[in-house]
Amino acid sequence: MNAPVKNPRAPVEAGTWSAVRPDFPTLDQQVNGHPLVYFDSAATSQKPLPVLQALDHYYRCDNANVHRGIHELSNRATHAFEGARRRAAEFLRAGRPEEIVFTRGTTESINLVANTWGAANLKPGDRILLTEMEHHSNLVPWQLIAQRTGATLSFIPVTGDDGLLDLSRFDELLDNHVRLFACTHVSNTLGTVNPVAGLFARARRKGIVTLLDAAQSAGHLPLDVQELGCDFLACSGHKMCGPTGIGLLYGRQELLEAMPPWQGGGEMISSVDYHESRWNTPPHKFEAGTPDIAGAVGLHAAMDYLDGLGRDRIFAHDQELAAYAFERLKSLSGVRLFGPNAGRSGVVSFLLDDVHAHDLVTVADQYGVALRGGHHCNQPLMRKLGVASTARASFYFYNTRTEVDRLIEVLSEIRRFFSA
Ligand code: 7TS
Numbered sequence: 001m002n003a004p005v006k007n008p009r010a011p012v013e014a015g016t017w018s019a020v021r022p023d024f025p026t027l028d029q030q031v032n033g034h035p036l037v038y039f040d041s042a043a044t045s046q047k048p049l050p051v052l053q054a055l056d057h058y059y060r061c062d063n064a065n066v067h068r069g070i071h072e073l074s075n076r077a078t079h080a081f082e083g084a085r086r087r088a089a090e091f092l093r094a095g096r097p098e099e100i101v102f103t104r105g106t107t108e109s110i111n112l113v114a115n116t117w118g119a120a121n122l123k124p125g126d127r128i129l130l131t132e133m134e135h136h137s138n139l140v141p142w143q144l145i146a147q148r149t150g151a152t153l154s155f156i157p158v159t160g161d162d163g164l165l166d167l168s169r170f171d172e173l174l175d176n177h178v179r180l181f182a183c184t185h186v187s188n189t190l191g192t193v194n195p196v197a198g199l200f201a202r203a204r205r206k207g208i209v210t211l212l213d214a215a216q217s218a219g220h221l222p223l224d225v226q227e228l229g230c231d232f233l234a235c236s237g238h239k240m241c242g243p244t245g246i247g248l249l250y251g252r253q254e255l256l257e258a259m260p261p262w263q264g265g266g267e268m269i270s271s272v273d274y275h276e277s278r279w280n281t282p283p284h285k286f287e288a289g290t291p292d293i294a295g296a297v298g299l300h301a302a303m304d305y306l307d308g309l310g311r312d313r314i315f316a317h318d319q320e321l322a323a324y325a326f327e328r329l330k331s332l333s334g335v336r337l338f339g340p341n342a343g344r345s346g347v348v349s350f351l352l353d354d355v356h357a358h359d360l361v362t363v364a365d366q367y368g369v370a371l372r373g374g375h376h377c378n379q380p381l382m383r384k385l386g387v388a389s390t391a392r393a394s395f396y397f398y399n400t401r402t403e404v405d406r407l408i409e410v411l412s413e414i415r416r417f418f419s420a
Contacts, residue, residue: 018400023050023398037368039393039395042188044244047302050305051302054301062076082097087304091218093225095226098253101249101251103246105237106215109249113211113251116262122145122151122179126152126177127153129203132384133190135213137215138182158384160385163187163190164192165195170202180208181200181209181210187347188216189339190338190339210230211230211234214233220311220345231255232251232255234247234249240299242298248299261285263289264277265289318395321395322348325407332411349391350393353415357389360391360414363413376392
């Protein structure tokens with residue numbers, strides 16, 4: 001039996017990030033006759049070799065169902081799955097592994113909270129406070145549960161193109177009707193990093209339950225749910241070097257214990273009769289059916305990989321590259337930039353003259369540059385900004401300044417092409 005691949009990456013010094021490139025086979029290819037420049041990590045990140053090897057090892061050597069069998073392979077699969085849960089608790093600095101629920105991703109984690117905590121606790125007249133920069137995943141589930149319970153939604157405004165939260169009326173918005181405050185940590189369109197710890201502290205002093213959408217932050221900066229003061233945190237494995245189809249929900253123990261289950265099926269029960277059942281304890285109460293065991297194993301390897309590099313260093317690199325891209329883009333005439341001038345994460349949204357974002361992204365692809373164009377699942381925010389869509393470049397630690405220079409070169413070509 002081959003031993004599973006052990007962690008991998010020593011920390012990388014500033015300026016030597018290209019050392020990680022060989023870990024990412026997908027990055028080493030030509031697209032449309034040009035070297036690939038992958039600037040779409042906010043949609044999904046690429047996967048390093050230790051993650052691919054962990055998946056391969058699991059399926060080759062240990063594959064079995066969890067929590068059921070008492071044979072060797074089932075024990076190994078259970079050990080690997082529960083080991084990933086312990087690692088996730090450590091990764092998010094949760095108090096205990098039982099506070100980690102495996103889900104399919106951020107979207108499912110938020111839907112789980114809305115359909116369990118929300119359904120059990122919201123009533124007519126209650127309010128759910130969000131911000132105007134939420135991804136549809138942290139908006140639509142609340143609309144659905146508001147319709148079912150009679151609760152309403154309110155929003156912290158966004159200031160405009162500079163994309164900050166307007167907190168001048170925050171205390172007013174936290175009125176006695178608000179039961180839950182759910183907020184994104186990092187905006188996937190604007191690159192804004194919200195001051196969530198301070199906002200959550202103010203909300204919790206009023207007894208308001210808090211949820212952090214960490215889809216764009218979990219793989220990019222160190223997170224500590226206790227310091228952040230959130231009751232729930234949602235994130236996706238695939239945006240943090242892990243596989244698709246696996247994600248995390250952190251929930252404070254007392255809340256998870258009090259919440260009713262969501263999906264029914266195997267694993268989430270302690271005993272079943274024909275007419276009624278009793279529930280397992282958290283987190284199993286929320287994990288009906290066979291989970292994504294391989295996904296959890298891959299995510300474990302991804303968390304080891306990221307912490308090997310150091311999430312503080314990853315964030316410093318993201319910020320440095322985004323600031324560089326922002327300055328270079330600003331120097332191109334006809335560019336409109338969205339989001340804050342300083343302190344942004346590795347996401348830059350922009351428009352070029354009156355070229356439609358989809359056209360821009362289609363032509364960039366012809367040069368091997370992978371951007372995203374569209375509303376980025378932020379339709380209400382797009383309306384607020386007065387645009388239908390933006391082009392977006394999003395960076396991760398495997399991207400380089402040379403790639404940003406290539407983007408600028410390609411955008412200059414695109415301007416010439418559309419103005420000809
Ligand atoms: N929240 C935020 C802030 C996100 O950026 C995303 C996905 C989600 C939630 C949903 O994550 P999922 O893994 O459950 O789909 N954002 C993007 C994006 O910016 N481009 O593609 C997906």
